[in-house]
Amino acid sequence: MKIFYDFHIHSALSPCADDDMTPNNIVNMAKLKGLDVIAITDHNSVKNAPAAMAAGESANLTVLAGMEIETAEEVHLVALFSTLESAKAAEDIIWKSLPPIQNRKDIFGNQIIMDENDDILKEVDRLLVTACSLSIDEVFNMVKGLGGIVFPAHVDRSSYSILSNLGFIPKNLNVSFVEVSKNISDINGYISGVSCLKDMKALRNSDAHTLGDISERENYIEIPCCDIGKIFDFFRQNTI
Numbered sequence: 001m002k003i004f005y006d007f008h009i010h011s012a013l014s015p016c017a018d019d020d021m022t023p024n025n026i027v028n029m030a031k032l033k034g035l036d037v038i039a040i041t042d043h044n045s046v047k048n049a050p051a052a053m054a055a056g057e058s059a060n061l062t063v064l065a066g067m068e069i070e071t072a073e074e075v076h077l078v079a080l081f082s083t084l085e086s087a088k089a090a091e092d093i094i095w096k097s098l099p100p101i102q103n104r105k106d107i108f109g110n111q112i113i114m115d116e117n118d119d120i121l122k123e124v125d126r127l128l129v130t131a132c133s134l135s136i137d138e139v140f141n142m143v144k145g146l147g148g149i150v151f152p153a154h155v156d157r158s159s160y161s162i163l164s165n166l167g168f169i170p171k172n173l174n175v176s177f178v179e180v181s182k183n184i185s186d187i188n189g190y191i192s193g194v195s196c197l198k199d200m201k202a203l204r205n206s207d208a209h210t211l212g213d214i215s216e217r218e219n220y221i222e223i224p225c226c227d228i229g230k231i232f233d234f235f236r237q238n239t240i
């Protein structure tokens with residue numbers, strides 16, 4: 001069956017996202033849009049994933065714990081995890097590798113952690129939108145070691161993407177999936193026009209920072225049912 005997805009959504013924990021990107025608002029908007037599965041992928045943190053997963057469970061929407069990791073090369077990678085425990089283990093590693101820079105709310109915005117009722121639990125003081133000290137290689141190994149999926153984010157963008165910063169995709173990463181931003185209307189044309197993306201599959205996520213930007217019911221994967229195990233099987237079976 002076709003499972004309509006959006007695997008790259010920021011919550012109010014990302015300082016650059018709207019404060020009304022609350023767990024329930026995101027889940028309800030995704031339901032309104034007709035999506036079957038979403039992932040919460042805040043910058044370098046999974047602290048709003050538990051609330052979003054609980055909200056998803058109440059609304060019968062599959063929510064994955066994810067994270068948009070900024071590597072030492074200032075490349076954004078989207079990591080998705082099959083369990084909250086593995087997501088938290090990854091976050092612990094990323095947290096230790098983030099520089100101890102304080103967030104400046106007046107410049108970057110709020111970093112809000114919420115519970116499943118959208119009540120504010122606390123704010124994260126350390127700036128999340130910055131590069132960690134782990135390389136792309138190290139992040140790939142770490143995420144895969146925890147049973148997660150990792151793919152380069154918005155490869156077509158001119159900043160914070162693997163192509164803008166490295167100019168190529170290292171073969172040893174065995175990348176099978178790349179995220180192409182919604183600015184590209186002809187995904188297949190784009191992939192076939194960039195030689196190092198040949199044979200790779202494209203995912204199109206919203207990278208939403210506002211509720212209205214969450215994907216419409218347009219992008220899907222074909223799997224037997226919308227079960228987290230089946231979603232991860234899909235990625236593993238389609239891996240080079």
Ligand SMILES: [Zn+2]
Pocket residue numbers: 068076153154160
């Ligand atoms: Zn990004």
Ligand SMILES: [Zn+2]
Pocket residue numbers: 008010068207
């Ligand atoms: Zn993003």
